[in-house]
Amino acid sequence: MTETLLEIDNLNVDYETARGDLKALRDISFDVGRGEIVGIVGESGCGKSTLISSILRLTAPNTRFRQGEIRFKGEDLLRLPERKMRDLRGADISIVFQDPMQTHNPVLSIGRQMVDIQHRSRASKAEKRELASQMLGAVGIPDPEARLDQFPHEFSGGMRQRIAIAMALMSEPDLLIADEPTTALDATLEVQIIERLKELQQKFHCAILFISHHLGVIAELCDRVVVMYAGAVVESGDVREIFHNPKHPYTRRLIECDPGHIKERARVLPTIPGEVPDLAELPDGCVFRERCNQAVHRCASEVPPLELLKGGHYAACWLNRVEVEV
């Protein structure tokens, strides 16, 4: 058993809006072990970014934490003083966003920025610059020493994302959070970044929480996957188990719609018909019911609980119960 690093425990987060409370996260519970790579997958609007910003406590002003805990090394982050939270961010927990321009300062050279983020270190400026150069090399930037003096706009999108990863790893964090880091890149670059992340993870042994709406990428990189739909976990478990034996219709549809599974070159990617329900006015019963082609009577009135099916595989679907009961 690996030691638990991050424990999300029954987390409920709302956004206060003019239309009432929008239920962005409902009863979210899952763990990330030390050195483990966990993927979170779900369509746009399912609450993935809300989850990440909650962990980092970088939430919008209308965010309301209604219930639950986010324990990091046993300490509830939601109750930590802001000063301690600031110390954690960037030192113990690092983040890479979809758009690296969000992280890079356009008017400072990459080298300057990479030296600046080592402000906690007692090393000399020359040593910091050397470490920055080594990290650029580690993420696969050729001729790193010379490139330190260049500015963000002088790098391609893929290179900028590598730099963002290098910067996130500088502090040797215990947890690296990546929110759709490859979504803006083309498929070839995406594969390169994923390969690089795998190598870096083996080198630095950090845990990674990797968010993507692309299941193929999750399958490549992650040990475990958490499938989110409309603000709730609908399935979670070992990545191979979930792929070969998905137990929630939503997961099955995600797998079918994944580019990696589509043999013929489709002009338009298939998507799951329908939309994520309005989180300010959630329907009764199962949240996926309206889009589910296997829904039974019970799904309309009762919310299926997330149940342990076998060895670490959880799913929230009445169909699994029917199989057992029949």
Ligand SMILES: Nc1ncnc2c1ncn2[C@@H]1O[C@H](COP(=O)(O)OP(=O)(O)O)[C@@H](O)[C@H]1O
């Ligand atoms: N500050 C906010 N106020 C109100 N609603 C928000 C706010 N931020 C996000 N939302 C809504 O919360 C839901 C979850 O969004 P988000 O966490 O960004 O999902 P994802 O990252 O999976 O696309 C969406 O319905 C989104 O429109």
Ligand SMILES: [Mg+2]
């Ligand atoms: Mg998002």
